[in-house]
Amino acid sequence: MIVRMSKVELAGPRELLEKVLSLLRDTGILEIEPSSIGFIKKIDEVYIDSYLPDKKSLSEKLFLEDFKERIDELLSYLPRIVVRSGYFHPQAIIDTINETLQKHLVTCKGLYMKKEALQKEMSELSRYNMFLDAVEPLLERLKETPDLDVIGLTLKDPDAEDMLRRALARLTDEKYELLTSIAADGTSAGLIAVHKKMSDRIKQALSDKNIPELRFPSAFGGLTFAEKIGFLRTRLSEISDELDMITMQLDSVSVKWGTIYQRVKEWIDERLSLFRVTASVFVTRMCFFIYGWTASEDVITLREQLNNNFNGKVVLEELEIEEEDLGRMPVILKNPPYFKPFELFTRILPLPRYTSYDPTPFIAIFFPLFFGMILGDAGYGLFIITVSFFIFKKFRGKKNVADAARILMIASLYSIFFGILYGEFFGEVGHTLFGLEPVFIERRTAVIPMLYFAVSVGVVHVLIGSFLGLITAVHRKTRKEAILKLMHMLLIIAILSLVASLFGLFPGLMTKPVILAILIITPVLLFTGGLLAPLEVIKSIGNIISYARIMAIGLTSVLLAYVANRLAGMTGDIIVGTVVAGLLHLLNIVIGIFSPTIHSLRLHYVEFFSKFIEAGGRKFQPLKKEK
Amino acid sequence: MNMEKVLMAFAAAIAIGLPALATAWAQSKIGAAGAGTLAEKPELSATIIVLVAIPETMVILGFVVAAMILFGV
Numbered sequence: 116m117i118v119r120m121s122k123v124e125l126a127g128p129r130e131l132l133e134k135v136l137s138l139l140r141d142t143g144i145l146e147i148e149p150s151s152i153g154f155i156k157k158i159d160e161v162y163i164d165s166y167l168p169d170k171k172s173l174s175e176k177l178f179l180e181d182f183k184e185r186i187d188e189l190l191s192y193l194p195r196i197v198v199r200s201g202y203f204h205p206q207a208i209i210d211t212i213n214e215t216l217q218k219h220l221v222t223c224k225g226l227y228m229k230k231e232a233l234q235k236e237m238s239e240l241s242r243y244n245m246f247l248d249a250v251e252p253l254l255e256r257l258k259e260t261p262d263l264d265v266i267g268l269t270l271k272d273p274d275a276e277d278m279l280r281r282a283l284a285r286l287t288d289e290k291y292e293l294l295t296s297i298a299a300d301g302t303s304a305g306l307i308a309v310h311k312k313m314s315d316r317i318k319q320a321l322s323d324k325n326i327p328e329l330r331f332p333s334a335f336g337g338l339t340f341a342e343k344i345g346f347l348r349t350r351l352s353e354i355s356d357e358l359d360m361i362t363m364q365l366d367s368v369s370v371k372w373g374t375i376y377q378r379v380k381e382w383i384d385e386r387l388s389l390f391r392v393t394a395s396v397f398v399t400r401m402c403f404f405i406y407g408w409t410a411s412e413d414v415i416t417l418r419e420q421l422n423n424n425f426n427g428k429v430v431l432e433e434l435e436i437e438e439e440d441l442g443r444m445p446v447i448l449k450n451p452p453y454f455k456p457f458e459l460f461t462r463i464l465p466l467p468r469y470t471s472y473d474p475t476p477f478i479a480i481f482f483p484l485f486f487g488m489i490l491g492d493a494g495y496g497l498f499i500i501t502v503s504f505f506i507f508k509k510f511r512g513k514k515n516v517a518d519a520a521r522i523l524m525i526a527s528l529y530s531i532f533f534g535i536l537y538g539e540f541f542g543e544v545g546h547t548l549f550g551l552e553p554v555f556i557e558r559r560t561a562v563i564p565m566l567y568f569a570v571s572v573g574v575v576h577v578l579i580g581s582f583l584g585l586i587t588a589v590h591r592k593t594r595k596e597a598i599l600k601l602m603h604m605l606l607i608i609a610i611l612s613l614v615a616s617l618f619g620l621f622p623g624l625m626t627k628p629v630i631l632a633i634l635i636i637t638p639v640l641l642f643t644g645g646l647l648a649p650l651e652v653i654k655s656i657g658n659i660i661s662y663a664r665i666m667a668i669g670l671t672s673v674l675l676a677y678v679a680n681r682l683a684g685m686t687g688d689i690i691v692g693t694v695v696a697g698l699l700h701l702l703n704i705v706i707g708i709f710s711p712t713i714h715s716l717r718l719h720y721v722e723f724f725s726k727f728i729e730a731g732g733r734k735f736q737p738l739k740k741e742k
Numbered sequence: 743m744n745m746e747k748v749l750m751a752f753a754a755a756i757a758i759g760l761p762a763l764a765t766a767w768a769q770s771k772i773g774a775a776g777a778g779t780l781a782e783k784p785e786l787s788a789t790i791i792v793l794v795a796i797p798e799t800m801v802i803l804g805f806v807v808a809a810m811i812l813f814g815v
Binding site: 563566661663664667716721 | 787792799802809
């Protein structure tokens with residue numbers, strides 16, 4: 116249901132403005148209207164201005180914005196650990212915290228930068244480490260001498276090794292040693308040992324052949340290969356120790372001060388939100404005025420809160436809602452517990468306008484009905500209700516899943532009811548085992564009566580939609596539109612009566628009066644709705660025929676159940692038959708959940724709501740504490 | 743008599759078959775465009791469901807006509 120809203124004006128002395136805004140934020144039941152149009156009378160406009168913050172407020176705002184920015188910066192340096200909630204009031208100690216923040220910012224920034232630099236160095240050294248790990252065993256095979264130069268390289272292409280060997284043999288006259296090993300990342304690491312005189316020529320050749328030579332950082336300069344390995348291991352261990360130390364220091368700051376800074380940040384957010392709201396406040400020399408919207412049921416509470424806190428110095432007055440206000444009034448949807456889960460389906464629709472209807476109760480009433488009419492099997496209904504009950508119990512904390520399970524439970528009850536009417540329990544199993552007979556209709560054979568039934572449901576549903584559209588037009592006092600809607604409904608009824616009497620469903624005597632009625636209604640329809648009005652009627656007739664899907668999809672479900680039982684019977688074995696029937700029934704149940712859901716929703720969204728729901732509502736956004 | 747039955751069955755098959763193909767074609771186009779839209783604007787899911795579901799009316803109408811042919815309404 117759309118909650119009834121009130122247009123309100125709050126007035127009080129200017130010095131109480133901040134406290135009033137703070138109270139409004141704490142109660143969280145008033146949406147402040149930034150525009151004064153429709154609230155201030157033309158005659159009073161010369162006395163009332165928008166609120167402009169004084170110098171003190173402005174400098175406080177700037178200070179808080181800067182403070183918040185610095186806290187954000189500090190928190191970005193600290194590790195993300197769960198901190199306790201703080202409940203102290205930071206205003207009294209803000210200057211002390213400001214000084215501490217400055218110190219922490221410098222320290223933590225330094226630690227963070229150092230941590231980043233060490234991590235970068237560690238990542239680079241790890242690359243060499245991977246290579247050196249691979250070539251370390253090779254070094255033992257190479258007798259290191261002062262005249263020998265060792266060149267490290269990585270070979271991404273395994274075929275490159277042969278090519279390299281040929282090139283080295285040619286360049287060094289077979290005086291070389293190439294040892295290769297597979298590194299941890301899968302690439303081949305190589306070590307070339309040649310005489311120092313030939314070293315430059317080899318390096319040039321490697322460069323020409325695009326084989327990357329492993330170059331070590333400048334810190335490694337002058338060290339032999341064996342020393343490089345030792346140096347690398349020591350440095351990595353040092354870095355690891357330093358990183359542990361920095362992490363511990365940052366953790367310590369976070370644990371000791373995280374709660375405090377988080378609380379101060381929340382407090383600053385609250386203060387800044389109040390500063391932002393003041394832009395929507397209006398003032399005279401002595402007083403302030405706040406205009407806005409609140410649920411009518413909350414007006415008394417709000418008034419009491421203001422009286423209790425400000426001893427009658429702040430007044431709340433309910434203003435008259437004018438016609439031009441209806442378009443901008445915020446919308447709150449509130450439904451009783453039975454309807455509440457069905458908001459899952461209406462949440463995906465655009466919000467209705469304040470003057471329109473909440474689609475939730477309609478979906479809550481008709482969706483399970485259509486679902487039951489389509490699925491219509493007591494056995495399937497019992498199975499789905501059991502499964503959805505377990506899902507509901509297991510996922511109670513997850514709102515959407517729990518809502519879906521509750522909807523399925525309600526829809527399954529209707530399915531059981533219609534299953535009894537149709538005499539279906541896992542197809543004809545109910546009839547075979549317990550002698551279950553159809554009370555109302557046997558869907559599998561009575562195709563045409565079922566078609567009439569489905570279309571009749573469509574007639575009722577579409578006419579309810581059109582009737583609600585008529586009521587909306589009457590409420591909005593748009594007489595021409597109301598007459599058009601009425602004529603539209605009458606013409607649909609007349610055309611359907613004519614068709615029914617032509618098919619022999621209604622007495623033949625009715626034909627002439629109905630034709631006469633159509634001849635009278637059509638000109639009125641053309642006069643009120645223009646040349647396109649009859650097209651709307653044809654569209655509505657199409658909408659009604661669309662309800663034939665209730666019967667069509669239901670029929671497929673019945674036939675699939677019938678096939679499942681027949682196939683099971685044909686196996687001639689009780690165990691195999693049960694498995695076959697079980698699997699096919701399970702498939703039918705899965706289809707039987709999705710198909711009726713999608714089609715019932717479609718009947719609502721396309722055929723029903725298009726007749727009366729007006730989208731384009733604005734969500735109620737009260738001033739409240741941000742979570 | 744048999745030929746009449748064959749023709750009726752054929753007519754019913756055409757009555758439902760052609761709209762089914764048309765619906766499938768329309769839904770494939772709308773579905774593909776809808777999937778693209780949903781990637782950018784998930785809040786339009788209801789509109790997309792409605793748009794995908796609209797062509798289904800064709801096959802339902804075809805089904806009604808086929809039933810009328812077969813059952814001689």
